[in-house]
Amino acid sequence: MALIDTTNLADHDGFYAELLATHQGLSEMQSQALNAQLILILANHIGNRQVLSEALKLARQNIG
Amino acid sequence: MPYDYQPFPYTTPPGLTSPEPRHKAVIAGAGPIGLAMALELANYGVPSVVLDDNNVVSVGSRAICWSKRSLEILDRLGVGEKSVAKGVTWKVGRTYHRDAEVFNFDLQPEEGHKMPAFVNLQQYYVEEYLVEAAQANGLIDLRFKNKVTNIRQNEDCATIEIETPDGTYHLEADYLIACDGAKSPIREMIGLDFKGELFEERFLIADIEMQAEFPSERRFWFEPVFHPGQSALLHKQPDNIYRIDLQLGWDANPEEEKKPENVIPRIEKVVGHSKFKLDWVSVYTFQCRRLDSFVQGRVIFAGDSAHIVSPFGARGGNGGLQDVDALGWRLAAVLDGRSPPAILGDYDSERGHGADENILNSARATKFMTPADGIERLFRDQVLALAAKAPFARAWVNSGRLSVPCVYPGAGPDDPALPKVSRPGSVAPDAPLGNGWLIDRLGGEVMVLAFGCGVSDIGGATVIKPELTDLIRDRYLGDATAAVYLIRPDQVVAARWPYVDPAAITKAIARLWRQ
Structure with missing residues (x-):
C-alpha cells in the first residue's frame, strides 16, 4: 500500500483545529465548496495516482 | 456569401x-x-x-x-x-469563466509539420x-x-x-x-x-454570417455573462461564417428554439449587435x-x-x-x-x-460542461473557481479534449531507447525533408526508413534513407545513432529497431499483412 495510513503529521491536533477554523462562519454550501477546492489542491500536491486511488477507496469504505 | x-x-x-x-x-x-x-x-x-x-x-x-x-x-x-x-487555420483555444479567461492551449507548439493542428x-x-x-x-x-x-x-x-x-x-x-x-x-x-449513453442536455448550433475581426481562435465560455449558467462556443469559419453553440438545458423545446425569433436574440447577446445573418440552425443532444x-x-x-x-x-x-x-x-x-x-x-x-x-474523452468533457446537479456541479464549479487563482487547476477545465490520433495497441517490436513520439502504433511524425515533407514520402505501400544506417533490399517494402536533420533526429533517433522503422501503408509506425535485422523486418512485414 503506497498510501500512508499511520500518523504522518506533526501537530495533527493543531491541523484539525485549523481545518475547523477555516470553515468557521461558512454556510453548509460554502463549506462544501471549500472542501471540494481543498481536495483538488491536495490531490494535485500529492501527485501520485495510486495514492489518490487508495485514498478514495479508504474514504468510500463503509460509507453508503 | x-x-x-x-x-x-x-x-x-x-x-x-x-x-x-x-x-x-x-x-x-x-x-x-x-x-x-x-x-x-x-x-x-x-x-x-x-x-x-x-x-x-x-x-x-x-x-x-x-x-x-x-x-x-x-x-x-x-x-x-x-x-x-x-x-481557417487555428491552433489556440481560449476558455473563459464568466468574463475572465481561465485557460488557453496551443495545439501545435512545435514547428516542422506540413499540416497545421486544425483547420475550420x-x-x-x-x-x-x-x-x-x-x-x-x-x-x-x-x-x-x-x-x-x-x-x-x-x-x-x-x-x-x-x-x-x-x-x-x-x-x-x-x-x-x-x-x-x-x-x-x-x-x-x-x-x-x-x-452507449445519451446525455440529457440540448445544444443550439447556429452558423451566422457577419463581418467581424475575431481572431482565428476557438473560444469557449462556462457560465458567460451573455448566457448565464450555461456554456457557449464561438468558432470562425471561412466566408465570414461563424459557428455558435449554446447550451440550452434538457427542458428546452427543440422546435421552439430553432425559430429565428428565438435564436436571433440569443445570438445578439453573444456577438453584442444585430448585424449578422442567420445561415443555419439546429438543436442536438449528446450521445x-x-x-x-x-x-x-x-x-x-x-x-x-x-x-x-x-x-x-x-x-x-x-x-x-x-x-x-x-x-x-x-x-x-x-x-x-x-x-x-x-x-x-x-x-x-x-x-x-x-x-x-x-x-471516453468526449464523455468526460460532456460531464464537465453539463454536470448533473449535486456533487458533479459542485466539483465543476470549484475547479472553475480554483482555476482563477491556481495554475494547476486550469488543466482540469475541460471544454473538449481535441482529436489526436490514438496509438494503436499491439504494434511492435519496439525499443524503449527510441523517442516516444514515433513509437509503434503512432502515425509517423512529419518533419521537413529536402524541399518537401517526410509525410509526403510515406504511405500507399509498406516502407522501411533507415536512419543513420543502410538497409539492403527487403522483399515487400521500399527502403528510403532520409537525411538526418535535427528534427528527424529528435523525432526518430533520440540518443540512438541508428534506427530502422517499418511504416504501414497508412503512415503508421508498425515496428522499429535500433539496429538492422533483415529477418526481423521480413517477419514484421508478413505479420502486417497477416500472411
Missing part, C-alpha cells in the same frame, strides 16, 4: 436495365467518410460504386474542425492543400472537394439519388436493393462499406445494437454509442454509422477519416487476395480502440 448548394447529376444506373457484374466494393453514403473511402480504395487500385440517397452536399456546417491527421489523410486523397487554403472548414466544402476528386477518378462510380432499401448477405457477397427515381435494382458486392451516418439505415436493416463490432461479415461500418461521440472534441469526422485510413489498405489486400479476411479483424480492433478513446 452563403454557400451555393448545387445538385449533383443523377444518371440512370445500368443495373436498372440489365444485371451488373459483381462489384468489389460498394459504399453506402457520399458524406466525407464514404467519399474518402472511395478515393482511398482507388489509391490502391480498387474500383467502387458509391450510393447516396441525396444529391447535394451536407446542409449546414456540421463537422467543421479538421485535425492535422485528417488533413494528412485528405492530402493523400488529393484535397488536403485545397482544404487548408480555403479553411464547413463539411459542405470538404464534401464538394471530395466529390470533385471522385468524379475525376475513373475507378469511382458515384450514384446520387440511389437509396439503399434492403441488404442481404451470405458468406460470398452482399446483395444491395436500391431505389432510384427510375425504379429499383440490385447490386452484388464482395464488400459493402456502410458510411451512412449516425442514423445508419444499414445498421437498422441488420438489426445491430448501438450501445456516445458504438457497435460491438465494425465488421459484420460482408458489411463493414466506418464513421458515424459505427460510432458516435458528443461534439466539442472534433472526434466525429476526424475519427471517421481515421477509420478510412485503417481500413483502406487492408480491404484492398483482401480484395487482391494478398491477405486473408482475418486482417479486417485488425481494422475492427484498432478502430474499436480509437472509438473507445474518443468516447
Whole structure:
C-alpha cells in the first residue's frame, strides 16, 4: 500500500483545529465548496495516482 | 456569401436495365467518410460504386474542425492543400469563466509539420472537394439519388436493393462499406445494437454570417455573462461564417428554439449587435454509442454509422477519416487476395480502440460542461473557481479534449531507447525533408526508413534513407545513432529497431499483412 495510513503529521491536533477554523462562519454550501477546492489542491500536491486511488477507496469504505 | 448548394447529376444506373457484374466494393453514403473511402480504395487500385440517397452536399456546417491527421489523410486523397487554403487555420483555444479567461492551449507548439493542428472548414466544402476528386477518378462510380432499401448477405457477397427515381435494382458486392451516418439505415436493416449513453442536455448550433475581426481562435465560455449558467462556443469559419453553440438545458423545446425569433436574440447577446445573418440552425443532444463490432461479415461500418461521440472534441469526422485510413489498405489486400479476411479483424480492433478513446474523452468533457446537479456541479464549479487563482487547476477545465490520433495497441517490436513520439502504433511524425515533407514520402505501400544506417533490399517494402536533420533526429533517433522503422501503408509506425535485422523486418512485414 503506497498510501500512508499511520500518523504522518506533526501537530495533527493543531491541523484539525485549523481545518475547523477555516470553515468557521461558512454556510453548509460554502463549506462544501471549500472542501471540494481543498481536495483538488491536495490531490494535485500529492501527485501520485495510486495514492489518490487508495485514498478514495479508504474514504468510500463503509460509507453508503 | 452563403454557400451555393448545387445538385449533383443523377444518371440512370445500368443495373436498372440489365444485371451488373459483381462489384468489389460498394459504399453506402457520399458524406466525407464514404467519399474518402472511395478515393482511398482507388489509391490502391480498387474500383467502387458509391450510393447516396441525396444529391447535394451536407446542409449546414456540421463537422467543421479538421485535425492535422485528417488533413494528412485528405492530402493523400488529393484535397488536403485545397482544404487548408480555403479553411481557417487555428491552433489556440481560449476558455473563459464568466468574463475572465481561465485557460488557453496551443495545439501545435512545435514547428516542422506540413499540416497545421486544425483547420475550420464547413463539411459542405470538404464534401464538394471530395466529390470533385471522385468524379475525376475513373475507378469511382458515384450514384446520387440511389437509396439503399434492403441488404442481404451470405458468406460470398452482399446483395444491395436500391431505389432510384427510375425504379429499383440490385447490386452484388464482395464488400459493402456502410458510411451512412449516425442514423445508419444499414445498421437498422441488420438489426445491430448501438450501445452507449445519451446525455440529457440540448445544444443550439447556429452558423451566422457577419463581418467581424475575431481572431482565428476557438473560444469557449462556462457560465458567460451573455448566457448565464450555461456554456457557449464561438468558432470562425471561412466566408465570414461563424459557428455558435449554446447550451440550452434538457427542458428546452427543440422546435421552439430553432425559430429565428428565438435564436436571433440569443445570438445578439453573444456577438453584442444585430448585424449578422442567420445561415443555419439546429438543436442536438449528446450521445456516445458504438457497435460491438465494425465488421459484420460482408458489411463493414466506418464513421458515424459505427460510432458516435458528443461534439466539442472534433472526434466525429476526424475519427471517421481515421477509420478510412485503417481500413483502406487492408480491404484492398483482401480484395487482391494478398491477405486473408482475418486482417479486417485488425481494422475492427484498432478502430474499436480509437472509438473507445474518443468516447471516453468526449464523455468526460460532456460531464464537465453539463454536470448533473449535486456533487458533479459542485466539483465543476470549484475547479472553475480554483482555476482563477491556481495554475494547476486550469488543466482540469475541460471544454473538449481535441482529436489526436490514438496509438494503436499491439504494434511492435519496439525499443524503449527510441523517442516516444514515433513509437509503434503512432502515425509517423512529419518533419521537413529536402524541399518537401517526410509525410509526403510515406504511405500507399509498406516502407522501411533507415536512419543513420543502410538497409539492403527487403522483399515487400521500399527502403528510403532520409537525411538526418535535427528534427528527424529528435523525432526518430533520440540518443540512438541508428534506427530502422517499418511504416504501414497508412503512415503508421508498425515496428522499429535500433539496429538492422533483415529477418526481423521480413517477419514484421508478413505479420502486417497477416500472411
